[in-house]
Amino acid sequence: MAVYALTGFSLVSLLSFGYLSWDWMKPSLVADVAVDPMEKSLPSTFSRPPHIIFILTDDQGYHDVGYHGSDIQTPTLDRLAAEGVKLENYYIQPICTPSRSQLITGRYQIHTGLQHSIIRPRQPNCLPLDQVTLPQKLQEAGYSTHMVGKWHLGFYKKECLPTRRGFDTFLGSLTGNVDYYTYDNCDGPGVCGYDLHEGEDVAWDQSGKYSTFLYAQRVSKILASHNPKEPIFIYVAFQAVHTPLQSPKEYIYRYRAMGNVARRKYAAMVTCMDEAVKNITWALKKYGYYDNSVIVFSTDNGGQTFSGGSNWPLRGRKGTYWEGGVRGIGFVHSPLIKHKRRTSWALVHITDWYPTLVSLARGNLSNVPGLDGYNVWPAISEGKESPRTEILHNIDPLYNHAKYGSLEDGFGIWNTAVQASIRVGEWKLLTGDPGYSDWIPPQTLTNFPGSWWNLERLTDGLRKSVWLFNITADPYERYDLSDQRPDVVRTLLMRLVHYNRTAIPVRYPAENPRAHPDFNGGAWGPWASEDDVEEWEGIGEPLKSRNKKNKCKICKLRSFFRKLNTRLMSNRI
Numbered sequence: 001m002a003v004y005a006l007t008g009f010s011l012v013s014l015l016s017f018g019y020l021s022w023d024w025m026k027p028s029l030v031a032d033v034a035v036d037p038m039e040k041s042l043p044s045t046f047s048r049p050p051h052i053i054f055i056l057t058d059d060q061g062y063h064d065v066g067y068h069g070s071d072i073q074t075p076t077l078d079r080l081a082a083e084g085v086k087l088e089n090y091y092i093q094p095i096c097t098p099s100r101s102q103l104i105t106g107r108y109q110i111h112t113g114l115q116h117s118i119i120r121p122r123q124p125n126c127l128p129l130d131q132v133t134l135p136q137k138l139q140e141a142g143y144s145t146h147m148v149g150k151w152h153l154g155f156y157k158k159e160c161l162p163t164r165r166g167f168d169t170f171l172g173s174l175t176g177n178v179d180y181y182t183y184d185n186c187d188g189p190g191v192c193g194y195d196l197h198e199g200e201d202v203a204w205d206q207s208g209k210y211s212t213f214l215y216a217q218r219v220s221k222i223l224a225s226h227n228p229k230e231p232i233f234i235y236v237a238f239q240a241v242h243t244p245l246q247s248p249k250e251y252i253y254r255y256r257a258m259g260n261v262a263r264r265k266y267a268a269m270v271t272c273m274d275e276a277v278k279n280i281t282w283a284l285k286k287y288g289y290y291d292n293s294v295i296v297f298s299t300d301n302g303g304q305t306f307s308g309g310s311n312w313p314l315r316g317r318k319g320t321y322w323e324g325g326v327r328g329i330g331f332v333h334s335p336l337i338k339h340k341r342r343t344s345w346a347l348v349h350i351t352d353w354y355p356t357l358v359s360l361a362r363g364n365l366s367n368v369p370g371l372d373g374y375n376v377w378p379a380i381s382e383g384k385e386s387p388r389t390e391i392l393h394n395i396d397p398l399y400n401h402a403k404y405g406s407l408e409d410g411f412g413i414w415n416t417a418v419q420a421s422i423r424v425g426e427w428k429l430l431t432g433d434p435g436y437s438d439w440i441p442p443q444t445l446t447n448f449p450g451s452w453w454n455l456e457r458l459t460d461g462l463r464k465s466v467w468l469f470n471i472t473a474d475p476y477e478r479y480d481l482s483d484q485r486p487d488v489v490r491t492l493l494m495r496l497v498h499y500n501r502t503a504i505p506v507r508y509p510a511e512n513p514r515a516h517p518d519f520n521g522g523a524w525g526p527w528a529s530e531d532d533v534e535e536w537e538g539i540g541e542p543l544k545s546r547n548k549k550n551k552c553k554i555c556k557l558r559s560f561f562r563k564l565n566t567r568l569m570s571n572r573i
Contacts, residue, residue: 049141049231049361050336051293053219053280054353056103056235057273057329058096058150058242059318061303063310063442064270065329070310071442072267073254076278077331080295084333085380086343091391091423092301092350094318094325094435096152096176098394099300099350100237104153104165105131106354106373108392110499113507116398119154121175121187122511124528126154127165132368134354135166138233141363144168146222148215149237152176156515158526163199171198171218173211173239175524180211180239180246185524193517195524202523210248211239212269216276220283228288231361236280240273243307247272263442266308294334294360296353301325310442315477320435321393321421323477338381346379346386356380392499393421398506402432405465414493416465422495426472429492431465439476468492 064070066078067086093099097118098109104127109115112128119125127133135145147167154160155174162170173195178185183196183206196203206214219236226232251268258264277297284290302325303309305317316322330348351373358365359375374387396419405417410431414420419432468482468489482489515527 046336051231051289052233052357053293054235054296055277056237057299058239059304059309060241060299060329061309061311062314062327062329063312064303072270074270074274076274080333081331084331084340085337087330087348088343089345090328090330090348091326092299092328094301094320096300100153101127102351103353104133106351106371108372110395110503113504115394116396116506116508118176120511121524122515124156124509124512125507126156126160129159133166135233137358137363138361139166141361143231143233143361144226145233147235148172148218150239155526157528161200177242179244181208183207191516193522193524212272212276216279219280223283223287223289238273241266241269245308262308291335294336296332298330299328305440312441313476315437315439317436321430322434322437323475326393332380339383344380347388348376348386349388349391352376390424395420395496395500395503398508400433402465404463405432409465410493411490413497420496422492423471424492424495426470427488427492428469428471430467
């Protein structure tokens with residue numbers, strides 16, 4: 001049995017703070033209200049397709065919303081969730097690109113080739129062009145489609161851009177991490193460029209505007225100029241609250257009593273984002289959309305605990321397959337929901353939004369076979385059982401193999417050194433290296449993370465490569481049952497084997513020097529020509545093997561571009 005050590009704080013002291021006193025099985029910390037009898041009179045089908053607003057936040061921790069007991073003020077999110085349906089058995093992916101790709105395609109990463117890491121700015125890679133996207137299906141159903149915010153699904157050629165993947169308009173960033181004011185992004189020392197785009201053009205004129213405000217204002221502008229009698233889909237992918245930790249000073253001032261500087265800045269960003277959601281909701285009402293609208297709110301992955309975020313009381317953080325990395329904040333707010341003001345424990349995954357929203361839009365799903373998502377609207381609106389009974393969190397064959405994993409440990413059917421995770425019913429299995437595994441309470445101490453005073457750490461069991469949890473009874477993943485229930489372990493390993501047989505090769509090509517912003521007018525954007533694509537994509541080949549094959553070719557290219565860059569710089573001087 002693992003032994004847990006708590007440095008500085010005792011477990012009793014944490015209980016006295018109320019951190020562990022939250023009853024997981026209670027619907028929420030906000031009292032639920034009885035269902036309005038008038039809701040029963042709503043028609044079973046909508047009179048016309050609803051307006052759909054999908055709001056995705058970046059790196060917001062599970063604990064970092066008011067109705068999960070946070071010290072961060074989120075009155076808008078709390079109200080919208082309380083008046084709608086809170087999703088408390090809702091799962092996302094542990095990092096940015098995977099969640100976004102699964103939302104847009106309705107498919108697991110293993111079925112799009114994006115099962116490893118993220119799409120990096122200099123990679124000739126993007127969401128596979130053979131995938132029919134969510135906005136494309138909504139366009140087919142007669143929707144006007146708009147995206148505002150962070151894309152992070154690749155841009156090396158124009159065909160990868162949001163406006164070529166189903167969105168009528170786009171304002172936002174293509175990469176995964178930009179300055180909130182200047183929109184600069186550096187992908188390593190000296191590899192920096194501007195990243196804010198309007199459609200397929202660089203939006204130089206918008207520099208200096210705080211992105212959270214800019215994006216909310218754009219949504220209001222779209223709503224003001226559209227006819228509310230015509231259905232509209234707006235995908236709002238806030239940059240907030242991803243690093244860098246930047247916020248207008250007036251929001252930071254509200255949290256001046258917080259001793260931890262990172263937590264203070266982070267809290268300000270969350271509250272600022274909350275007010276942006278308030279402004280979007282107000283615009284829906286002002287311009288006549290609200291009564292026929294569906295607002296979906298979702299986080300993209302767990303919070304980054306060393307950048308102010310908190311997933312307490314869950315285990316792990318962003319980038320891990322522990323619950324702190326994959327259990328998300330989610331809710332649906334809509335006047336069209338039959339049974340509002342409640343908490344749903346139906347199992348829901350981010351892939352489910354694709355078939356759910358296309359079905360709400362009366363779109364056609366018959367020509368997109370093989371979806372991994374389910375239509376969960378009856379579970380959300382009417383309280384019916386979820387059609388989903390399992391979730392493949394991922395299988396990543398390229399991630400560093402666990403030192404102590406083996407085929408033998410996997411009953412001869414699965415190499416437990418491979419990073420993978422799956423949930424079936426109430427059981428969750430992890431193999432390989434699941435990632436950072438500590439429990440981190442909210443960072444309220446002044447010199448956290450400089451010290452580990454409020455960090456509960458796992459002190460043994462580090463030579464493992466298999467973990468099993470009854471996630472319903474043990475949502476904090478404190479009691480590993482892999483030794484007691486080898487029968488369940490074997491059953492879930494067989495499910496991994498099943499999914500792995502359906503996986504396509506990993507798309508993770510080597511970075512290409514031609515992507516450098518210096519060769520693209522100082523901005524990140526499409527850089528590959530049609531002739532380049534076949535040579536540089538490297539679909540299905542791991543990055544390591546490609547490096548061996550193309551080492552000389554890449555070196556020659558880098559040398560050429562370094563010389564070219566030197567000439568360009570000398571001409572500028």
